[in-house]
Amino acid sequence: MGMNLGPSSHKGHKLYRPMSEINMVPMIDVMLVLLIIFMVAAPMLTQGVQVALPKADAKPIEQNKPVEITLKADGRIYVGSSEVPKEGLVDRLQIIQENRDEASIVLRADEAMNYGTVMQIMAMLQQAGMVDVGLVTEPTE
Secondary structure, three states: OOOOOOOEEEOOEEEOOOOOOOOOHHHHHHHHHHHHHHHHHHHHHOOOOOOOOOEEOOOOOOOOOOEEEEEOOOOOEEEOOEEEOHHHHHHHHHHHHHHOOOOOEEEEEOOOOOHHHHHHHHHHHHHOOOOOEEEOOEEOO
16 A cells, blocks of 8 residues: 655646655654653662561551651661661651651661661650551562
8 A cells, every 4th residue: 555656647747646644653663762761761760778678478558658767787767768867866757747647657677677776766756756657578479
């Protein structure tokens, strides 16, 4: 179903017929390139601090944008993606508690973290008035 774009002679006159089909190949090429770009870029969008989570058979809980506290194996503490000193954690959590109606906390502690340190952080959460605390684990295989 090709088209003849060349001149057609009709009694000695050269007539050009208009192209009546749209070439879709360039648009399909662009769409496929965009699809590949998004497929490559999507896994890179995860943000946060890398931590090795312990494994458990617990069901995931549904929450509305919880405050994420991360405890690294080397003792550093992160609220969201910003590092917070241990001494300033209670003050930071109290500010968060005042600014939110319902502040849910998700505690992500590295599995190599000392249990006593995790319990100290949980006591600090309780001191700041945070009672809705969840511990993050990875599912067992």
